[in-house]
Amino acid sequence: MADRIPSGTRDVLxxxxxxxxxxxERVRAVFEAANYGEVYTPALEYERTHGQDEDGxxxxxxxxxxxxxxxxxxxxxxxxxxxxxxxxxxxxxPPLRFSYFAHAYRTVRPQRGHSREFLQAGVELIGSPTPExxxxxxxxxxxxxxxxxxxxxxxxxxxxxLYPALLDAVGITPQTSERILEELVAGDFVGVExxxxxxxxxxxxxxxxxxxxxxxxxxEVLEDLSGPLQQAGTGMKAVHELLPPRTAERIIFxxxxxxxLGYYTGAVFQVYDPAYGVPIGNGGxxxxxxxxxxxxxxxxxxxxxxxxxxIALNAEARRA
Amino acid sequence: xxxxxxxxxxxxxxxxxxDLLDRLGLDTAEVRDNDRKLxxxxxxxxxxxxxxxxxxxxxxxADLGITGKDVLSEQPERDVYELRDLGYGRCTLVxxxxxxxxxVQDALRHLGVVRVATKYPKVxxxxxxxxxxxxxxxxxxxxxELAPLTGLAEAIVDLTATGTTLRxxxxxxxxxxxxxxxxxxxxxxxxxxxxxxxxxxxxxIDAG
Numbered sequence: 001m002a003d004r005i006p007s008g009t010r011d012v013l014x015x016x017x018x019x020x021x022x023x024x025e026r027v028r029a030v031f032e033a034a035n036y037g038e039v040y041t042p043a044l045e046y047e048r049t050h051g052q053d054e055d056g057x058x059x060x061x062x063x064x065x066x067x068x069x070x071x072x073x074x075x076x077x078x079x080x081x082x083x084x085x086x087x088x089x090x091x092x093x094p095p096l097r098f099s100y101f102a103h104a105y106r107t108v109r110p111q112r113g114h115s116r117e118f119l120q121a122g123v124e125l126i127g128s129p130t131p132e133x134x135x136x137x138x139x140x141x142x143x144x145x146x147x148x149x150x151x152x153x154x155x156x157x158x159x160x161x162l163y164p165a166l167l168d169a170v171g172i173t174p175q176t177s178e179r180i181l182e183e184l185v186a187g188d189f190v191g192v193e194x195x196x197x198x199x200x201x202x203x204x205x206x207x208x209x210x211x212x213x214x215x216x217x218x219x220e221v222l223e224d225l226s227g228p229l230q231q232a233g234t235g236m237k238a239v240h241e242l243l244p245p246r247t248a249e250r251i252i253f254x255x256x257x258x259x260x261l262g263y264y265t266g267a268v269f270q271v272y273d274p275a276y277g278v279p280i281g282n283g284g285x286x287x288x289x290x291x292x293x294x295x296x297x298x299x300x301x302x303x304x305x306x307x308x309x310x311i312a313l314n315a316e317a318r319r320a
Numbered sequence: 321x322x323x324x325x326x327x328x329x330x331x332x333x334x335x336x337x338x339d340l341l342d343r344l345g346l347d348t349a350e351v352r353d354n355d356r357k358l359x360x361x362x363x364x365x366x367x368x369x370x371x372x373x374x375x376x377x378x379x380x381x382a383d384l385g386i387t388g389k390d391v392l393s394e395q396p397e398r399d400v401y402e403l404r405d406l407g408y409g410r411c412t413l414v415x416x417x418x419x420x421x422x423x424v425q426d427a428l429r430h431l432g433v434v435r436v437a438t439k440y441p442k443v444x445x446x447x448x449x450x451x452x453x454x455x456x457x458x459x460x461x462x463x464x465e466l467a468p469l470t471g472l473a474e475a476i477v478d479l480t481a482t483g484t485t486l487r488x489x490x491x492x493x494x495x496x497x498x499x500x501x502x503x504x505x506x507x508x509x510x511x512x513x514x515x516x517x518x519x520x521x522x523x524x525i526d527a528g
Contacts, residue, residue, distance in 0.1 A: 109397045156512050187401035187508060216515045252512055272509045277380015278399070279509065 008108040008116035020310055024101055026147040027121050034140045036099035036123045041080040043103065044071045049083055051292065060107035073105035078301055081124045086293030094127020094297055122303035129298040130285060134267045135242035137283065137300045142247040149313050155250050156270040158257025162232040166212060169228040170205045184213055184258050215255040222253060239267060263289045275315035280308045322364030323517040327377055327385035329370035333502050336408040337386050344524050374398040374505065383510035389500035390479050394440045401506040404525055409502040411481045413443060415495040422494060423474040428453055436475045437467030444477035447497050465489040
């Protein structure tokens, strides 16, 4: 065992490290130019800081300090920065802008090449509500990807409150909604249809719910929305209208994008590249999280997985 | 190059899958004529074992794939979208034992644990856990029917279509776990970036 490292971790050697460094430096320049000052926080946090978010990323690694406190390795930088804002910037005038390049730690699924330790590059914008804050962060995200050298990327933009609101509007109980949302999060549309089929819904409601979960595409999908969909469409439209053309053309509206982390409250986004089969990063609004630390402020941010970004860059180069 | 690349399972679902692709307007003649070739670029088809389909689709090496629900149930952690129940390839995942008194009951009463041989260790584990029985799951790669006949296990969890193989080996179905049919799965990124192509294909599938 002495010569081995834990599964899901890896060594980085000089050639790769040079490429990674060059890429993150280009990204860092974009963050700096947009006034997102870089911060670093401890890899270790108290478990009680992280909280017990049901759907959030679960801390995989716990340890005790010499006083018996439970410590965790952070699962992302969003929660530490929320803590940082509430404690170190308790009276600072919002909006506050921070960026980071830091490792996060999560559990791996066996034999899947998942990383226990992975480098994230991201920003958090605290105290700027939607649509302005969301549009600003999306713009920084696209500029960072462009600066990294990625060409064909797209950003999926959804809203975590959209589908639950729709389920509520047609009179589905929270408990049943949860089951349907679980199928949707798992990407099991056969399961969504089965769960909806079990309910005594009108044919038009059932058709609507199934159709909405699959709506994704350019600005044309926001046209002609009616009823409960209109409000959700209005929110996305408002964000879209604030985007400069170079950012706007990258957006895919995605009504089925429901949630990936527990603390998201509104807009959520995901980064895709046609050359690579898995998302490269994600982000969203977390308007409730800061309140948990005693400084209620709306917030939005994103995190790019640096290693995946590098893989996507290489995959694009191979395709060209 | 076609707009979409589809992973097609060789084996029990192969013929029905090619028939479906024919109806959708793909040219499968070369695939039918060629047992050994794996990559059919001009038709947008790659062929593989059914259990490999989710692997290729998850990685984006194929945009879409067709495989059995049994395969998907055994690989629940795969990050793929399940888009359609295609209806064909209907099979049942069952618990089966030798004929006569149920050896599962006997093993549980006297030994507290039942040994179960299967190619579906995750499905079997989940089923016995859900029904409150302690099971020792023995994973085998082929001919599961041999296990209860030789004393390797008291029961098997396996897929059966007609029950012929079970009957020939004097095994009987004790419990049905799930009905499995062929499913259309998609890579989540392809589902966003090639949305209109995939939606067009789904429309043609739904039109029957």
